[in-house]
Amino acid sequence: MGLLWMLIAPVIIYFLVMGAVHNIGAGTKDINNAVPWVIIISIFTPIAIGLMIFGYYALRGEYDRLPESSEEI
């Protein structure tokens, strides 16, 4: 499953960028305004990278056993 989480992240970014390309300037709604897209893509990119890292950890079995106490963190 870890691989799946790693693959979802670039797909999300791809759809966001394509959504921005298709919608910016194409009307008068918020989704046609460049500013929200810039904000959303810039905040979502590190989140998507986080999902990739999460997938990588899951792939390596890091979540197979969760810490029992904070000593392990």
Place this chain on the structure above:
Amino acid sequence: MSNETPTKGIAKVIFSSSLGTLIEWYDFYIFGMLAKTISVQFFPEGNDTAALLSTLAIFAAGFLVRPFGALVFGRLGDMIGRKSTFLLTLVLMGGSTFLIGLVPSYKAIGIAAPLLVLLLRLIQGLALGGEYGGAATYVAEHAPAHRRGYFTAWIQTTATLGLFVALGVIMAVKSNMSDAAFNSEWGGWRYPFWISILLVGVSIYIRLKMSESPLYAALKKEGKTSVNPLKESFGHKNNFKMVLLALFGAVMGQGVIWYTGQFYAQSFLENTCKLEFMQSRSILLWAIALATPFFLFFGWLSDKIGRKWIMLVGMLLGIIFYRPIFGNFLEKSSYKNWSEIDLWRYKKTADTLNLTTIVVNDSTTSSSCTIVTTRGSYELVTNKNIRTLSEKKEVKNITLPLITKWEFIFLIWIMIVFVTMVYGPIAAFLVELFPTKIRYTSMSLPYHIGNGVFGGLVPFIATLLSTTFTNDPLVGLWYPIGVAALCFVIGALYLNNKVDKDIND
């Protein structure tokens, strides 16, 4: 130690923490609820700079500044203490809210008005980012292990009760004056902002009398507080992977369920179903009032059976029932389903071309709505004359019959119960995931990304989807359903259902 944490005085701890958090939510919500009026006063149409500032005020405050506030105040809370930090966030939030109510309009001071409002809105977002983690941590660190879910659930009620108070105050002010008086430059819309300073004053007074969290105080006494909470939270792999798990396995789904059940539902009733303002607000108020006790119930239940499955079942129910519930809203509020006689009268009246506004009443069900017809350019054939005119019909102010209104209250109540399932136990869940010395920082960031970013994006992505796929009026729901489904799978696979008995580590 946590098992022996004294419960004496816990009611005072909960009350003082919850009151401040409730007020912060109230402050944050009233800006959004009064967005239309604020837009007219500060961000007039036709001015590109004002439009840009308006967009920034809406998007930057929720998406950028809230997570940033979580980092700034989380770090402070782990370094100097919970009490001082969430006292500071309260002062910032209350002060900026009160000042928004004092900013003169764009007409009076020009571009300085939207600039000031933007600045104050950003401070609000920053303060909100720091408040929740502090309050949840503070209560949890006072609570005994076997009642942590129940006690922190009181903090969880505040986001919904803040909405309740904000709705109630705005409705009370609005119902006591005309629309013109409410929307005027120094009119009633400013009162909810001014009221905030009284609420914040009381809350600050109460919070000043509180003492530091016992777990944090002990840590500080031993000199074991974190020197660099940001680095320890996100730079150390073992903790960072728990931050990621909290975000993708719990808070991401919780954020969209929370937002859809309370805010998207309200927006859907008003903007898509076109319900009359007071009726749509009263539907939400009833639903919130009747559902709020369930935050406490599910918090209590999570102490007995664990947090994980309560949260995940809440997500699953949202995934299954959102489309049927919203479909029902759409069907029951459509004036097209009303009696043929009334619609026929409307059509005939429209044909006279003199129509501007009419009220249609369906006597069989006591429903009503307003239909506004405006002229532009359209083609109308009357007898042998062909005239080019235009006509735009807008249906608004739909008032539902009593039985349908209660059906809507029930459906919103169900969705808020889903919210209580995912949101009630989550403070205890997050607190138990991280060590005391970096708890404030570690739990604040995923919480505000989950709620501010994933939850806050619901209306934007819904608009995006409905613009792209125009045939399905419910297509916008696929975003919260998809995010909740992803979170459900991740949570089911990787989360632990064990209640941590000792958070003093």
